[in-house]
Amino acid sequence: MNETSCWNQVGVAGDKSCDKLAPVVHCRNCDVYAGAAQRNLQRPVGDDYRAEWAALLRQPVAAGDASDTSALAFRIGREWLALPTAMVSQVAPQAPAHRLPHRGGNGLAGIVNVGGKLVPAISLAALLGIDERDAPARAGRHTFARLLVVDWENQSFALPVADLYGIVRYASAGLTPPAATINRGLERFLLGVASREDMHIGVLDASLIGHQMTRLLR
Known part of the structure; x- marks a missing residue:
């Protein structure tokens, strides 16, 4: 055998x-x-x-995906923006904010109940100078307003958004400058712009946004 x-x-x-x-x-x-x-x-x-x-x-080694950063993209008015995924702790249903006595303006909308916990609600529209009424309908998508719960320096904040795109990955070195027509209030909070399909997403500077939100509570 x-x-x-x-x-x-x-x-x-x-x-x-x-x-x-x-x-x-x-x-x-x-x-x-x-x-x-x-x-x-x-x-x-x-x-x-x-x-x-x-x-x-x-054979030469194929170029890999240069994406090194992920962020959660959302819309306010007609502006698509994004914050780092590490900063976002929860996406919650929209809920009304209850105004605080003698407080408000400049972005502090009040407090909102998120899962039984009271969280300060911050209006990014007011903070960044975005007109929330300027919101064109987007064909082929269901649009749902939500609350993004983000954490900064052991403090949670609820950010009302008009629509949620989801997580996007991008190369931090490949961000492009914002358009010259963008409002100055928003521009100073941007690291740059990431392109995704037919969208241009303004990537927000997490440290500047976090610092500004913390200031609103003082």
């Missing part, structure tokens, strides 16, 4: 009549099987095989 195929005939893949099978339990524990494996690995390599692999290894 050809020992290089005995496992297929009298071994575990055959009729299991091999005398060696009982003590070794499985063919892979047998010296015959191990010897066949060694001879297979040590067999001479053909010239065609060498040439094929040499040609494959000479």
Whole structure:
């Protein structure tokens, strides 16, 4: 019998009549099987095989995805914006904000109940100078207003948004400058603009936004 195929005939893949099978339990524990494996690995390599692999290894390495940052994109008015995903802790249904006595303006909309917890509500529209009424309908999408709950320096904030796109990945080095027509109140909070499909998403500077929201609570 050809020992290089005995496992297929009298071994575990055959009729299991091999005398060696009982003590070794499985063919892979047998010296015959191990010897066949060694001879297979040590067999001479053909010239065609060498040439094929040499040609494959000479090919240039394909450029990988340069995306190194992820953010959650949302819309306020007609502006698509994004904050780092690490900053966002929750997406919640829209809820009315209750105004605080003698407080308000400049972005502090009041407090809102999110899952039984009272969280200060911050209007990014007021903070960034965005007209919330300037919101064109977007064909082919269901639009739902939501609350983004973000965390900054151990404090949670609820940000009302008109629509949510989802998580986008982008190359931080590939951000482009904002358009010259963008309002100055928004521009100073932007790191740059990321393009996604037919959209231009303004990537917000998390540290500037976080610092400004914290100031509103003082």
